[in-house]
Amino acid sequence: MLVIKNIAKTYAKSNKPAVDSLSMNIRAGELYGFIGPNGAGKTTTIKMMTGILSPDSGDVLIGGQKINGTQAEQIAAKRLIGYVPDAQDAYDRLTGLEYLNFMADMYRVSEDDRTRAIPKYTELFGIADALRDPVRSYSRGMKQKLTITGALLHNPKLFILDEPMVGLDPHSAHQLKLIMRERVNSGGTVFFSTHVLDVAERLCDRIGIINQGKLIAEGTLEEINDARLNASLDKSIKAEKRTLSGATLEQIFLELTEQNEEAE
Amino acid sequence: MRDYFIVLRQQIRQRLGLSLIRANFKKGARARTTMIAVAVAVAAVSVLGMLYTGEFFLSRFMAEQKMSYVTLFVGLALTLLTTFVSGTALLLSVLYFSRDSEALAVLPVRPSTVFAAKTTVAYLGEIGVSALIILPLLAFVGVFERCGVGYYVKSLVVWLTITTLPLTLSALASLPLMRFTALWKHRDIVAVVGGLLLVALFILGETYLSSRLAVTLEENPAQIVMLLFGNTKLFETIAKAIPPLYFALSALTLSNAQSWLNLLALICVSLALLAVTLYISRKLYRQGAMSQLETHKSAHRSRKGGRISARSPILAVAMKDLKILFRTPVYALNTLAVIIMLPILMLVPMASQSMMTDPDIQGIMNVLGGLSDTFTLALIYGGIAALFSGLNSAISTAVSREGKQFFWVKVLPVPYSTQIYAKLLSNSVFSAATIIMCVIIAAVSIHLSAAIIALGTLLAIVLCIAISTIQLTIDAIRPKLTWSNPTEAIKQNANTLYGMLAAAVLLIALGGIAYLLLHLNMRGFVVFIEIFLLSAIAAVSSLIWMKKAARKAFYRIEA
Ligand SMILES: Nc1ncnc2c1ncn2[C@@H]1O[C@H](COP(=O)(O)OP(=O)(O)O)[C@@H](O)[C@H]1O
Ligand SMILES: [Mg+2]
Numbered sequence: 001m002l003v004i005k006n007i008a009k010t011y012a013k014s015n016k017p018a019v020d021s022l023s024m025n026i027r028a029g030e031l032y033g034f035i036g037p038n039g040a041g042k043t044t045t046i047k048m049m050t051g052i053l054s055p056d057s058g059d060v061l062i063g064g065q066k067i068n069g070t071q072a073e074q075i076a077a078k079r080l081i082g083y084v085p086d087a088q089d090a091y092d093r094l095t096g097l098e099y100l101n102f103m104a105d106m107y108r109v110s111e112d113d114r115t116r117a118i119p120k121y122t123e124l125f126g127i128a129d130a131l132r133d134p135v136r137s138y139s140r141g142m143k144q145k146l147t148i149t150g151a152l153l154h155n156p157k158l159f160i161l162d163e164p165m166v167g168l169d170p171h172s173a174h175q176l177k178l179i180m181r182e183r184v185n186s187g188g189t190v191f192f193s194t195h196v197l198d199v200a201e202r203l204c205d206r207i208g209i210i211n212q213g214k215l216i217a218e219g220t221l222e223e224i225n226d227a228r229l230n231a232s233l234d235k236s237i238k239a240e241k242r243t244l245s246g247a248t249l250e251q252i253f254l255e256l257t258e259q260n261e262e263a264e
Numbered sequence: 265m266r267d268y269f270i271v272l273r274q275q276i277r278q279r280l281g282l283s284l285i286r287a288n289f290k291k292g293a294r295a296r297t298t299m300i301a302v303a304v305a306v307a308a309v310s311v312l313g314m315l316y317t318g319e320f321f322l323s324r325f326m327a328e329q330k331m332s333y334v335t336l337f338v339g340l341a342l343t344l345l346t347t348f349v350s351g352t353a354l355l356l357s358v359l360y361f362s363r364d365s366e367a368l369a370v371l372p373v374r375p376s377t378v379f380a381a382k383t384t385v386a387y388l389g390e391i392g393v394s395a396l397i398i399l400p401l402l403a404f405v406g407v408f409e410r411c412g413v414g415y416y417v418k419s420l421v422v423w424l425t426i427t428t429l430p431l432t433l434s435a436l437a438s439l440p441l442m443r444f445t446a447l448w449k450h451r452d453i454v455a456v457v458g459g460l461l462l463v464a465l466f467i468l469g470e471t472y473l474s475s476r477l478a479v480t481l482e483e484n485p486a487q488i489v490m491l492l493f494g495n496t497k498l499f500e501t502i503a504k505a506i507p508p509l510y511f512a513l514s515a516l517t518l519s520n521a522q523s524w525l526n527l528l529a530l531i532c533v534s535l536a537l538l539a540v541t542l543y544i545s546r547k548l549y550r551q552g553a554m555s556q557l558e559t560h561k562s563a564h565r566s567r568k569g570g571r572i573s574a575r576s577p578i579l580a581v582a583m584k585d586l587k588i589l590f591r592t593p594v595y596a597l598n599t600l601a602v603i604i605m606l607p608i609l610m611l612v613p614m615a616s617q618s619m620m621t622d623p624d625i626q627g628i629m630n631v632l633g634g635l636s637d638t639f640t641l642a643l644i645y646g647g648i649a650a651l652f653s654g655l656n657s658a659i660s661t662a663v664s665r666e667g668k669q670f671f672w673v674k675v676l677p678v679p680y681s682t683q684i685y686a687k688l689l690s691n692s693v694f695s696a697a698t699i700i701m702c703v704i705i706a707a708v709s710i711h712l713s714a715a716i717i718a719l720g721t722l723l724a725i726v727l728c729i730a731i732s733t734i735q736l737t738i739d740a741i742r743p744k745l746t747w748s749n750p751t752e753a754i755k756q757n758a759n760t761l762y763g764m765l766a767a768a769v770l771l772i773a774l775g776g777i778a779y780l781l782l783h784l785n786m787r788g789f790v791v792f793i794e795i796f797l798l799s800a801i802a803a804v805s806s807l808i809w810m811k812k813a814a815r816k817a818f819y820r821i822e823a
Pocket of ligand 1: 012014018037038040041042044045
């Protein structure tokens, strides 16, 4: 569904690459968690996946279509994506409903479909009553819920979320997790970045860990843990570490990202 | 006092640092940027050069006639009027429509201190503008009248104090206005309409003053010559109606003790005005500024805010742009002002009897009347209508106004060309409104014939397409997306200037061609057709250019 081949990106104002020769392959029907410390390159990667940034090298394929290819390919790829940006950026002079209508228009969602989808999600998130108010008057969490709803209206094959749990109350975070699961169960693909590790741990089919622009581990929690243990054995790290065979994602995460810093 | 200087420094940094320098020299001075900047500089220098040449000859001639009083009157009156109009707009945007109100409200600083700092920013802007107009004139008069050091000292004081009058007047008018908009539900609309009225009021005041002058002229049938060589009493009488102006003139022209007394009076009046304004701001500023931040929530949910309905992507983008434009006071104020000011600027002087007998206007009318040819007049009319439409900053900032939301342009599955055409479509509302305004003025006030208006309007429409397309493309190629406050997007945006420049270049080029052809004794009918075809070619080729340029630019821009 989503194939990332060796992408790299260095921002104009910096000399260090924000993302460096990163490759991933996310299969249809998969719930993929993308984790990494602040400034690791998660947002940069996602922006390249959605076509906001063009990679310096490498390709991003969405359902076989190149997001940075010809115009027809770009449009076809973008149509498959539902994107929730990290800053809750909706057009704040519109009302909530006007914003949702706008998003639905852009993805050519039929009137029937949106009449079904808009109440479904807005009632789930408890923002149905605020839909006729300007987005400017929304709280941070309400804006987040609105952009999530806007990204779901066209029933996207690939649902991409950048730090979606930030700013959500526990109830809404729970609802969002259910929605993400439900999309995967009905054949969709979900890719989301987070630094809330227990969410990733409990929810994801597979996890990718990014640090300093490089993918340093990928797989199910067990796979990552095994790889880590093998690596430890190779390097003949102290025996006591072997006892951490059933480590939590938090332990693995801390260990891996620290190791990487030492390697610098 | 310390607070005041801290806020003032922050305000000045925010105004100057962010907008101009960073926008123009982002990635080193690119050749194209430099070239455009040079073109703008040349235009500015030539306008100022013309102004200063005029000032030079006026002051020399008047000094020979022992009439420097009139020179100073004209200069100071011009300064007052210019700062009235430009200052009001600046003050409103600084005080009420800037997004930092919220951040400043949190700081442990008194609202009146914030008000004072912001008003100072507007004041600095005004003395900057007035310096360009009045300082050279004051110097010329000083040289030709062989004045001593005292005169120059007084000149400086006059320059620094005279603009407090327009400044405090606009502040005093806007304080209650913005306070009361807080009482309305649709305060955005009230603020926009009120702001427009305020500016209109000042323009009306200006027109009233000048028509008074014209009436006085009429009563003296011996006309201008008589006036010039007659008495300065006339100007003194007019000046007395505006005490600060009178004090300033007296300070500059009277001798010694008298003049210093007048200067003192001028300073006192200015300080008193400032004190009164500051006092009133204590009561009214805070609520006024804060109320602009609040958003109206509808009580009747079923009516406002729309319902579920589908549109084509191009219409959806166009409607979204228009909604945002009309709901953001600074945008609405700036784009509507050009359209609404137009008839006020033209109708009022035209309608007032005195202006019609003004020899200058008569002269223009005679020239126009001499061009009895329908097609030539249609050319002129169409060009002017297109120029007015080209002055609107709605289209030349259409991409910049996306700001932080620009990434949606790239994420949404709609071709870049569709999105840019949608912006052109939404702008057609403004072009159409301007053209309709022009038709009304032409029909009601100037009494042009139907044939001229019809042909001219046809030409204006084609020209508007070309001009809007070029202006939009300029903004698409190098939009200003990093702004934190909508004022920066529309007022402190160099693309507005480049857009107007491009419109002027196109119109001057076409005008030049038309002039040449007419001088070659070609018939008006033929010239009109030729110019119309040229405009159509310009429109079509700019549309093609825009599609390509926007696609390339949108792909390149990483926001
Ligand atoms: N617009 C930008 N210009 C320059 N550097 C940037 C920009 N955005 C992000 N970076 C840098 O790129 C790196 C990765 O950032 P980002 O992808 O936002 O990380 P994350 O989302 O994982 O927290 C960081 O070092 C950050 O400083
Ligand atoms: Mg991020």
